[in-house]
Amino acid sequence: xxxxxxEQICEIMLFSEGFDxxxxxxxxxxxxxxxxxxxxxxxxxxxxxxxxxxxxxVMAGALKRGSPGMSEQLVLMRALRDMNLPKFVxxxxxxxLGLVEDLFPGLDCPRVRYPRLNDEVEAExxxxxxxxxxxxxxxxxxxxxLYEVMLTRHTTMVVGQTGGGKSxxxxxxxxxxxxxxxxxxxxVLNPKAISVSELYGVLDKDTRDWTDGLLELNKPLPPERDExxxxxxxxxxxxxxxxxMNSVMDDNKLLTLPNGxxxxxxPHVKLLFEVADLQYASPATISRCGMVFVDSxxxxxxxxxxxxxxxxxxxxxxxxxxxxxxxYAAPGIDWVVEGLDGGDVVKRPAQxxxxxxxxxxxxxxxxxxxxxxxxxxxxxxxxxxxxxxxQVLEGLFIFCCVWSIGACLVQRPEAKERERFDAFICSxxxxxxxxxxxxxPGQLPSRxxxxxxxxxxxxxxxxxxxxxxPYVPPADGAFSKILVPTVDTVRSTWxxxxxxxxxxxxxxxxxxxxxxxxxxxxxxxxxxxFWPATSRTLGFSSRTSSTDVQRAIEDCVEKRTxxxxxxxxxxxxxxxxxxxxxxxxxxxxxxxxxxLLRQVVERRGMYDRGKELGWKNLKDVQVVGAMxxxxxxxxxxxxxxxxxxxxxxxxxxxxxxxxxIYQTILAGHLARMPDAVREGLGxxxxxxxxxxxxxxxxxxxxxxxxxxxxxxxxxRDLSRVYEGLLRATPxx
Numbered sequence: 001x002x003x004x005x006x007e008q009i010c011e012i013m014l015f016s017e018g019f020d021x022x023x024x025x026x027x028x029x030x031x032x033x034x035x036x037x038x039x040x041x042x043x044x045x046x047x048x049x050x051x052x053x054x055x056x057x058v059m060a061g062a063l064k065r066g067s068p069g070m071s072e073q074l075v076l077m078r079a080l081r082d083m084n085l086p087k088f089v090x091x092x093x094x095x096x097l098g099l100v101e102d103l104f105p106g107l108d109c110p111r112v113r114y115p116r117l118n119d120e121v122e123a124e125x126x127x128x129x130x131x132x133x134x135x136x137x138x139x140x141x142x143x144x145x146l147y148e149v150m151l152t153r154h155t156t157m158v159v160g161q162t163g164g165g166k167s168x169x170x171x172x173x174x175x176x177x178x179x180x181x182x183x184x185x186x187x188v189l190n191p192k193a194i195s196v197s198e199l200y201g202v203l204d205k206d207t208r209d210w211t212d213g214l215l216e217l218n219k220p221l222p223p224e225r226d227e228x229x230x231x232x233x234x235x236x237x238x239x240x241x242x243x244x245m246n247s248v249m250d251d252n253k254l255l256t257l258p259n260g261x262x263x264x265x266x267p268h269v270k271l272l273f274e275v276a277d278l279q280y281a282s283p284a285t286i287s288r289c290g291m292v293f294v295d296s297x298x299x300x301x302x303x304x305x306x307x308x309x310x311x312x313x314x315x316x317x318x319x320x321x322x323x324x325x326x327x328y329a330a331p332g333i334d335w336v337v338e339g340l341d342g343g344d345v346v347k348r349p350a351q352x353x354x355x356x357x358x359x360x361x362x363x364x365x366x367x368x369x370x371x372x373x374x375x376x377x378x379x380x381x382x383x384x385x386x387x388x389x390x391q392v393l394e395g396l397f398i399f400c401c402v403w404s405i406g407a408c409l410v411q412r413p414e415a416k417e418r419e420r421f422d423a424f425i426c427s428x429x430x431x432x433x434x435x436x437x438x439x440x441p442g443q444l445p446s447r448x449x450x451x452x453x454x455x456x457x458x459x460x461x462x463x464x465x466x467x468x469x470p471y472v473p474p475a476d477g478a479f480s481k482i483l484v485p486t487v488d489t490v491r492s493t494w495x496x497x498x499x500x501x502x503x504x505x506x507x508x509x510x511x512x513x514x515x516x517x518x519x520x521x522x523x524x525x526x527x528x529x530f531w532p533a534t535s536r537t538l539g540f541s542s543r544t545s546s547t548d549v550q551r552a553i554e555d556c557v558e559k560r561t562x563x564x565x566x567x568x569x570x571x572x573x574x575x576x577x578x579x580x581x582x583x584x585x586x587x588x589x590x591x592x593x594x595x596l597l598r599q600v601v602e603r604r605g606m607y608d609r610g611k612e613l614g615w616k617n618l619k620d621v622q623v624v625g626a627m628x629x630x631x632x633x634x635x636x637x638x639x640x641x642x643x644x645x646x647x648x649x650x651x652x653x654x655x656x657x658x659x660x661i662y663q664t665i666l667a668g669h670l671a672r673m674p675d676a677v678r679e680g681l682g683x684x685x686x687x688x689x690x691x692x693x694x695x696x697x698x699x700x701x702x703x704x705x706x707x708x709x710x711x712x713x714x715x716r717d718l719s720r721v722y723e724g725l726l727r728a729t730p731x732x
Contacts, residue, residue: 004050006030010057014076017061025076028103029053032080035099040092043293044278044286045159051287055152056083062151077104082111083152086145087159087291090298093137111136117147120176129311130168131303138298139165143173146292150270153290155249157237157273160294162640163301163358166274169294170232177228184228188603189214190235191242193546193596198609199241203258210259214613217248217255217265227268234274235595236638237281238588245271249288276640280588301333301361308365320390321368324397328428329364332405333357335424349417351408352509352629352649353642363646364404370502371396371456391441392459398429398444399454399461403495403648406450408509411651418651422448437463451487453494464491471664479723483515483522484661488653492519497530499646500574500624505601507580507642508626510650513715516626517578524576524624533572540582542633546596550606557618566619573621580627581634591635597623598641652715655692662722663688669726691721 007030014022037048060079067075081100088096121143122132134140146169149156158166174184191199194214201213217231248255253265265271278286305325309318334340337357339348355363372388388396402425409417426433426444433446439461445452452461464487474481483489492508496519499506508516524535536556538549556573557565567573583591600606605617625645630636653661666684670677681687695718704711 006033006050006053009050010053013054013057014060017057018064019060019072019076021072025072029056029076029080032099032103036084036096039099040095041089043089043092044281045087045157045291045293047283047287047291049283049287052084055290056080058152059083059148071107073104074107074109077107078109078112081109082145082148086142086149087293089293090137090295111141111144114144114147116180117176118144120179121172124172124175124179125168128168128172129307131306133299133303137295139169139172139303142169142292142294143176146170146173149290149292154253154265155271155273155288156290156292157275157278157286158292158294159275159278161276161296161356162643163299163356164294164296165299166294167234169292170230170272170274174230182226182228184230186230186232187216188232188234189607190595190599191233192235192238192590192592193599194607194609196241196244200244200255201257201259210261211611212613214607215255217263217269229266229269230272231269232272232274234599236588236590237273237275237278237285238586238590239280239282240588242281242285246284246288249285276638296356296358299358301358304358304361305329305365317372320388320393321397324394328397328401328425329361329405331428332401332421332425333360336360336405336409336421341424349420350410350415351417352410353408353637353647354639355408355642355647356639359643359647360405362643363407364400366499366502366504366646367400367404368397370498370504371400373502388456389441389459392456394429395441395454395459395461396456398425398449399452401425402449404646407646407648410649418450419448422450425449437466453491471668473668479719479726480518482665483518484664486653486657486661488650488657489515489519489522492516492648492650493523495648496520496523496624500622501530503622505623505645506625507645507647508650509629509647510626511652511714512628513719514650514652516650520576520624520626524574527574531572532570533574534567535574535576537576537578540577540579540593542582542584544583544593546592547609549593549596550609553600553606553618553621557621560619563614564617564619566621571620575621575623577623577625579634580625581630581637582627583635585635591637594638594641598638598644601641601644655696658692658715658718659685659688662691662718665722666725669728672730673728674730691718 007026010026010029011022014025019025033048033053037046040046056079059082060076063070063075063079064072077100081097084096085093118140121140122134125132125139130139132140142165146156146158158169160166170186174186177184197211197213199213199215202211203209204211215231245255248265249271255263255265257263273289309322309325312318312321331342334357335346336349336351337355337360339346402422406418406421406425409421411418426449429444431442431444433444435446439445439452441459441461443461445461445463447463451465452463453467454460455462467490468485468487469490471484492515496506496508508520510516521537524537527533527535534556536552538552553575554565556575557567560566560569577597580594581591583593585591596606600618600621601623604619604621605615608614608616623645627637628634663684666688670681670684695713699713702708702711702713
């Protein structure tokens with residue numbers, strides 16, 4: 001094999017497309033691609049090979065025939081710009097435009113506007129409540145770029161990190177084409193939520209029976225109907241399942257199955273991939289696809305805020321909230337995500353799970369929805385929906401900022417990020433402080449804001465400590481069911497009840513022994529007092545597969561209609577996923593159970609794995625999760641999945657809380673012991689202090705080392721000591 005002569009190929013193709021100055025244009029074109037490959041950043045989805053050249057030449061020929069009076073240099077420059085610009089990341093766009101300007105000096109061709117398509121796209125976005133952004137690189141422009149790329153490619157990849165608006169772009173294009181008279185159907189599936197054999201089909205080695213797969217490329221279309229069908233692969237791309245599609249993605253448009261069947265891609269069907277990155281895709285796959293890169297920096301979080309504020313129904317509420325977002329949320333997000341304090345650069349705070357600015361704002365808006373709704377409901381029939389008093393509203397907003405923008409900040413001896421964020425918010429508020437369990441609006445507690453809850457109904461700050469109830473031992477005496485009310489458990493239960501009550505998925509992240517699972521289990525056990533619901537607990541491990549998860553969900557739901565499933569009518573099913581990040585990561589960085597759960601949470605359904613292969617809609621199903629921070633056997637979770645949750649860091653209890661917990665447990669048990677034992681140990685305070693001091697000494701002086709890697713001590717070790725003490729009886 002020899003390296004093809006790109007310049008000669010370009011020259012011949014340009015001549016065949018009707019260009020008179022093909023020799024000079026071919027030289028410019030190949031020089032541009034050579035400079036772009038050398039000077040632009042190295043991205044997995046960049047391709048400057050022969051297939052990319054060919055698609056530009058085909059588009060240039062179409063433009064030449066459509067505008068015969070236009071200068072040939074201008075035609076080629078427009079084709080080069082419009083076919084390459086969609087795939088570049090935010091920082092490479094000005095560099096590429098500079099190269100184009102150097103090779104085609106003095107030429108300026110503004111982006112061509114498709115009058116009907118652009119108008120329909122803008123109308124669709126406005127009808128869905130989105131802010132219509134028409135600047136280059138924004139939503140409307142990306143929809144048009146996707147449309148242009150799909151004119152020359154039957155396979156297109158929409159690439160970008162979570163929060164960039166990939167799904168909105170696909171849906172807007174489909175609906176806009178429908179309004180233009182060509183019905184467009186999106187068939188979305190996650191190829192990593194199922195196995196390769198379930199995707200393509202499998203041939204039984206013994207019986208030679210063939211079982212169909214989920215992928216359907218040649219669904220017939222009546223000849224009188226002009227429709228388009230886009231198969232959207234909304235999941236990670238790896239070198240296993242996507243390599244089988246290479247013959248479909250190139251000009252052959254043919255899929256060969258293991259049983260020898262050859263399926264040709266129907267003319268009205270196109271393939272779309274919605275992925276975060278292409279680090280595991282081969283160059284052969286990338287070169288076969290058109291690319292549209294959606295950079296989250298183009299969108300940011302302000303369009304989401306604009307849409308949320310426009311959706312507020314109470315009169316004047318949006319106007320009252322808007323300055324609070326500018327005062328607290330905007331600098332808070334910059335401080336957490338970018339490490340910016342005004343114009344100064346500070347140390348970026350550590351988060352238990354990395355979140356984007358859009359994730360933080362979505363969590364803030366979700367918490368405001370839940371708390372403002374509760375405040376309105378408590379004001380009586382005529383008061384519901386009223387805008388709260390400005391001081392009360394500001395206090396509530398500060399509280400929601402703490403438990404959204406600052407919810408994932410860690411608090412450890414080596415990283416006291418919550419203390420830093422607390423001081424940052426207080427400096428912005430510039431209010432007086434007071435040390436009390438009840439603080440009126442217009443003032444802030446002198447202690448940490450994380451230690452207080454803002455009561456919107458009474459319009460004041462209340463310390464979590466004042467809401468701690470008495471300890472009630474479990475009826476069966478099981479140590480695993482003991483939950484001593486503390487500041488941490490009261491706070492976690494309130495957050496869980498508020499977020500889950502609003503119908504939003506909730507995720508607790510924290511070290512082992514911080515009572516994540518116990519708190520959620522206790523909440524689920526008393527779920528009936530809040531709303532009619534059933535619950536199911538799923539414990540993940542490294543052996544958990546997506547099939548296990550799907551079977552567990554199907555066991556909890558019943559058929560309601562033809563394709564709709566859910567818990568008994570009138571009830572809600574709450575799925576508690578414990579150790580969420582424990583499933584094994586495959587060779588290409590994907591956790592199959594997480595891929596299926598993302599489909600369940602985001603799309604509210606899943607595909608049947610039996611013979612029907614139909615889509616099952618899930619109604620009234622909600623997910624609550626708990627996991628430890630990534631590290632060790634715990635894996636990092638897909639950011640697109642995390643973005644669907646309200647995430648809270650559950651900090652390790654302070655020494656005072658630990659002392660209260662274990663002394664309460666021990667005192668309850670000592671009350672049943674003989675007088676001699678009670679006289680010797682008292683209420684167990686001395687024994688608890690000694691145990692905690694020993695635990696701290698062991699953790700500090702015996703860290704894990706390569707030769708003693710198993711020296712990992714956490715609160716579970718402390719609990720085992722007290723579980724052993726509770727085995728003592730008056731008789732022995």
